[in-house]
Amino acid sequence: MSADLTRRTLLHLAGAASLAAAAAAAARAEGDPQGGGPTYASRTPMRVGMVTLRVKKLDTVADYYRDVIGLTVMERSGTAAKLGTAGIALLVLEARPEAVIEPRNAAGLYHTAFLMPTRKDLARWLVHAASHRVQLSGFADHLVSESVYLDDPEGNGIEVYADRDPSQWQWSEGSVKMAADELNIPDLLSLTNARVADYAKAPDGLRIGHMHLRVGDLAHAESFYHGTVGLDPTRRRNGAAFLSSGRYHHHLGMNVWQSQGAGQRDGATTGLAWFSLVTEKQDLLAAQEERLRKGGAKVTALANGVEAVDPWGTRVRLLKV
Template sequence: MTIDLTRRTLLHLAGATSLAAAAAAAARAEGNPQGGGPTYASRTPMRVGMVTLRVKNLDTVADYYRDVIGLTVMERSATAAKLGTAGITLLVLEARPDAAIEPRNAAGLYHTAFLTPTRKDLARWLVHAASHRVPLTGFADHLVSESVYLDDPEGNGIEVYADRDPSQWQWSEGSVKMATDELNIPDLLSLTNPRIPDYAKAPDGMRVGHMHLRVGDLAEAERFYHGTVGLDPTRKRNGAAFLSSGRYHHHLGMNVWQSQGAGQRDEQTTGLAWFSLVTAKQDILAAQEERLRKGGTTVTTLADGVEAIDPWGTRVRLLKV
């Protein structure tokens, strides 16, 4: 199949009239911070492992992540689906047909960010999305990365992105420089043939590069995810904070743009059930568990680590791999 992938086509999919408008939409997804690849994100002392979502319509949502993101359905039953790439699980969907959709002003998931191994992979995926007329919610250049935003059928946010080489990231006093500029679509698409989609499935190296959460209070979230979990701050501004391990630009984003003052999440709604942060170092895991227990956090022992609950009821699993 061939397509006429013009800037107008992409703007139409993003519901925008100009690249500036699309960047503004992406700014709403990343906080409008005005003025590499997964191998780097994955070799840090901690990294994101996988994500589990509660969904009303299992088949519809599973098909979306298979057909749009390109994940392989590794297991599927009437109650759950496991998806990933190269035999590695990235996403688990749990069927909750009677659940209400989690409101956007509640704490919970802002988006799951799928990191492509290369910029060319992002270009190939963008051609794939456009050829299937997938609605987009924004696209932008963040200086450290280039990103496209969209929502799954139940409103769970998604980012598909590619990192720039870490040597190009600009750090100053522990803070990494980021922006929300217009994505140079022609330059991105110059890496592939935009008239011939060739993205049959997610590349083997795709991983969940970072998670972005809605929280009720930024300072409280930082106390938990920095002070207790042990991620390092990399940037803070405009109601959002970003943290990482090993000087990645961010493994975790948190914001209060829609959720300031949010209380405990309702586990009977759809949305994020839990996500994992994984490490190969037993001393990191032991230190995390000690801080969690000393801090009075609810901790559940698992076979390969622990599960903790953040101040709004979002579950994070700290696992050794």
């Protein structure tokens, strides 16, 4: 397929009449996001490790992450599936066939963001998505990153993105500059052969670059994830806040766009079960645990770290790797 045809196809799949409309959809999906390469994101003191989702139709959802994102199915049974790349687990799906689909105005997962190692990998994946007629919900240039948005079969949000070099990020007084501009699809596709879909599986360097959560109150969310967990604020605007470790754009995004005032999550619904923040530094993990306990958070000891529960019942595991 030609680059122009791919561009039109992508617009059609995003349900948008123009790139501007698709960028607007992405703006709603991320507020004003940004990025830093997986090599950069993985060198920070803390980083996102893996995500566990509760799903009604295990096979359908597992096949989607395998076929659309390109993850490898590492383990699979009638009750769970573990997927990842290069032997590293990134996603666990737990079968909950009786669960109710979590409503979008509840606290929980907004999206899981899969970070491509390079911009060319993102281009290859975009050709793959177009050739397989994957339904998209938006795409945009965020100045520090380029992103594509979609949803899995049960409505769990997904972002697939590539970061610009951190030297291009613009910081001012601890806040990083982000936008939701038009994604230059022809320029992105110039990096690969748009007529050939050669994205057979996720590249070995694919990681979860960041998590984006729906929360009921931004101030309470910041108090927990900044004051107690220890992530640093990088940006706040328009009902969203972004935090990171080691001056990454954000390892964690949070918003109240649909969920302002949301109460405790219902464990009988689908959606995010837990996600992990990992570190190689034992002293950092010990400091995190001390802050959590002093802050009155519900903390459970694990073999290699602790699990805490945020104000809405979302579980986050702080682990040493």
